[in-house]
Amino acid sequence: MRILVAGGAGYIGSHTCVALAERGHQAVIVDNHCNSAPTVLDRIARLTGGAPEAHRVDLRDAAALDRVFADGGFDAVIHFAALKSVGESCVRPLDYFENNLGGTVGLLQSMQRHGVDRLVFSSSATVYGEPEALPLDESARLSVTNPYGRTKLIAEQIIADACAADVRLCAISLRYFNPVGAHPSGLIGEAPSGVPNNLMPYICQVAVGQRARLQVFGGDWPTIDGTGVRDYIHVVDLARAHVHAIEALAGEGGSAPAAGHPLHGHTAINLGVGRGISVLELVRAFEAASGRSIPYDIVARRPGDVAEVYADPRLAEALLGWRAALDVDAMCRDAWRWQSMNPGGYAG
Numbered sequence: 001m002r003i004l005v006a007g008g009a010g011y012i013g014s015h016t017c018v019a020l021a022e023r024g025h026q027a028v029i030v031d032n033h034c035n036s037a038p039t040v041l042d043r044i045a046r047l048t049g050g051a052p053e054a055h056r057v058d059l060r061d062a063a064a065l066d067r068v069f070a071d072g073g074f075d076a077v078i079h080f081a082a083l084k085s086v087g088e089s090c091v092r093p094l095d096y097f098e099n100n101l102g103g104t105v106g107l108l109q110s111m112q113r114h115g116v117d118r119l120v121f122s123s124s125a126t127v128y129g130e131p132e133a134l135p136l137d138e139s140a141r142l143s144v145t146n147p148y149g150r151t152k153l154i155a156e157q158i159i160a161d162a163c164a165a166d167v168r169l170c171a172i173s174l175r176y177f178n179p180v181g182a183h184p185s186g187l188i189g190e191a192p193s194g195v196p197n198n199l200m201p202y203i204c205q206v207a208v209g210q211r212a213r214l215q216v217f218g219g220d221w222p223t224i225d226g227t228g229v230r231d232y233i234h235v236v237d238l239a240r241a242h243v244h245a246i247e248a249l250a251g252e253g254g255s256a257p258a259a260g261h262p263l264h265g266h267t268a269i270n271l272g273v274g275r276g277i278s279v280l281e282l283v284r285a286f287e288a289a290s291g292r293s294i295p296y297d298i299v300a301r302r303p304g305d306v307a308e309v310y311a312d313p314r315l316a317e318a319l320l321g322w323r324a325a326l327d328v329d330a331m332c333r334d335a336w337r338w339q340s341m342n343p344g345g346y347a348g
Contacts, residue, residue, distance in 0.1 A: 004078070006078065010031070011190045015238070016243070017052055035193070076120070077120070086148045104158055112166065117168040119159065121171060124176055128140050135311055136310070164266075170264055173268045174269055180235065216299065219298035221307040225280045228306075248321075269315050269316050273310075273313065
């Protein structure tokens with residue numbers, strides 16, 4: 001299949017482009033590079049044996065996006081393009097609404113104009129807010145606590161409404177838990193700008209000497225060691241899930257799922273390992289993988305944090321035939337390989 005990958009130069013998008021190529025699909029990237037490095041395209045080329053077709057396009061630029069679709073002959077779309085920092089979204093909520101929701105609407109409108117009727121959307125477990133019960137399955141109450149999460153939830157609702165209005169359109173929203181790691185080659189990985197918002201890249205930067213110590217937010221949670229517990233998933237597993245989703249939407253004979261099929265219309269699916277790992281367990285696993293010590297300080301809890309969150313991933317296996325295969329040791333080994341080979345990210 002020929003797949004338009006919006007945000008395909010980003011962390012998860014780049015890994016998914018490689019995974020698509022490994023399955024014989026052709027990824028065409030559109031990305032405005034506000035949160036990604038154009039040099040990642042060269043890394044993708046080294047991994048896949050050929051330079052991907054790529055266009056520097058913002059999804060809110062309808063004319064530019066329509067030109068890509070007009071020349072494309074696309075079978076489906078994967079939508080990663082979004083601003084993604086929880087903290088930043090609280091400071092710049094209007095930018096997040098304009099970019100994440102405006103881009104989603106623009107993409108859906110262009111898909112409609114050009115007859116593309118299959119979409120996989122990059123969503124987030126932030127749509128669940130504070131969990132009422134664990135593990136979290138797709139029937140859990142939806143309750144967001146920050147503007148970033150709100151953009152993901154509203155985008156899902158926009159997509160669901162578009163599917164209800166057009167019976168040809170079928171979409172899967174993949175609700176990620178905590179993506180970590182990197183491609184085992186060390187050629188592509190997570191390269192946050194500024195202070196990392198997530199735990200693993202912060203640990204990596206401490207290990208490589210860019211930061212002195214890790215801050216652990218809360219040591220008195222009701223968990224195995226007092227630190228927060230999360231469901232971490234290897235980015236390579238996550239990328240593979242997108243390929244499973246696209247192929248599931250292709251259905252029998254290449255047609256989108258018809259009425260009555262479990263994937264007809266809009267479907268939300270969790271992506272996680274299905275068990276939690278504490279902050280200190282992740283630190284110890286990373287120290288074993290890297291041979292580096294990770295000094296840390298226990299500091300006050302952050303407002304809005306919760307003790308423990310992990311997924312029930314059974315629906316992904318039932319509907320997509322997917323489950324996570326890589327463990328925490330692989331996550332840490334691959335994250336360290338990427339960081340040690342690329343201490344400055346894609347800048348060097």
